Amino acid sequence: MFLSHIFVCYIIVVVNDRLPDRTKYPPLPDMVLDNIKYLPWGSKVAEICLLTLSITWLLLMVFHKSRLVAMRRILILLGTMYLVRSVCIYVTSIPVPDTHKACDVYPNSTFLNKTHRAYLIWSRLGMTVMGNRTCGDYIFSGHTVMLTMVNLFLIEYTPKSWKVLRFCSWSLNICGMYFILACRGHYTIDVLIAFLISMQLFKNYHALVDVRPLTLKEKRSSFLCYALLYIFESEVPQPVENVFEWPMQRTVVSEKLSIMA
Numbered sequence: 001m002f003l004s005h006i007f008v009c010y011i012i013v014v015v016n017d018r019l020p021d022r023t024k025y026p027p028l029p030d031m032v033l034d035n036i037k038y039l040p041w042g043s044k045v046a047e048i049c050l051l052t053l054s055i056t057w058l059l060l061m062v063f064h065k066s067r068l069v070a071m072r073r074i075l076i077l078l079g080t081m082y083l084v085r086s087v088c089i090y091v092t093s094i095p096v097p098d099t100h101k102a103c104d105v106y107p108n109s110t111f112l113n114k115t116h117r118a119y120l121i122w123s124r125l126g127m128t129v130m131g132n133r134t135c136g137d138y139i140f141s142g143h144t145v146m147l148t149m150v151n152l153f154l155i156e157y158t159p160k161s162w163k164v165l166r167f168c169s170w171s172l173n174i175c176g177m178y179f180i181l182a183c184r185g186h187y188t189i190d191v192l193i194a195f196l197i198s199m200q201l202f203k204n205y206h207a208l209v210d211v212r213p214l215t216l217k218e219k220r221s222s223f224l225c226y227a228l229l230y231i232f233e234s235e236v237p238q239p240v241e242n243v244f245e246w247p248m249q250r251t252v253v254s255e256k257l258s259i260m261a
Contacts, residue, residue, distance in 0.1 A: 039182040053154065076205075141191050
């Protein structure tokens with residue numbers, strides 16, 4: 001996750017410096033963007049949704065009995081998504097969807113200059129509220145990946161009876177995606193692709209975890225996938241139960257007691 005985040009930050013700088021000429025390439029037609037109101041402050045609202053989800057997830061993981069398993073899994077999947085996003089934003093450059101956004105392009109910048117700017121993006125977590133501003137990294141949306149992944153993990157690693165939390169989690173995910181579009185931070189296709197890939201990767205990984213051990217035929221046909229599962233999941237008891245405890249005293253709190261509390 002750490003290395004993938006550094007790598008994608010550097011790729012963002014590279015694609016920013018080879019941005020298509022905005023005088024020659026206007027924003028692409030987009031059915032959704034053309035029919036919703038432009039909200040310049042939408043990016044901040046989307047990041048507030050993301051921060052709310054992330055803080056909630058971290059607080060719950062403090063008390064989750066299998067906190068290390070859950071945290072390891074979300075880091076594995078986010079790291080994978082960052083690598084995939086690096087390839088996607090590098091191979092295809094598309095025009096900026098926001099005509100109001102100022103983009104600083106340095107086509108002749110040196111490797112050290114690119115590295116410094118990548119460090120600034122990394123240290124600010126790629127967030128607008130922290131002063132980050134980039135252009136060109138569109139297909140697909142990194143903010144949507146984070147929103148969707150954290151939402152899915154919140155739902156997966158909390159009891160089904162916590163309906164209010166689940167409703168709020170999905171609401172924050174959807175609202176965040178809407179405001180990403182409202183501020184013209186991404187095209188609709190960027191948000192849709194990010195959401196669908198995140199959903200599919202999450203479901204596939206957990207499906208493979210749940211069906212272990214694999215047969216010999218499956219091991220041969222998907223060696224790399226099985227190797228990764230063996231490294232990260234071989235000592236994880238299945239299934240992972242949503243039981244909460246005090247992190248220091250290791251006092252187990254059942255689902256009923258958690259709901260009552």
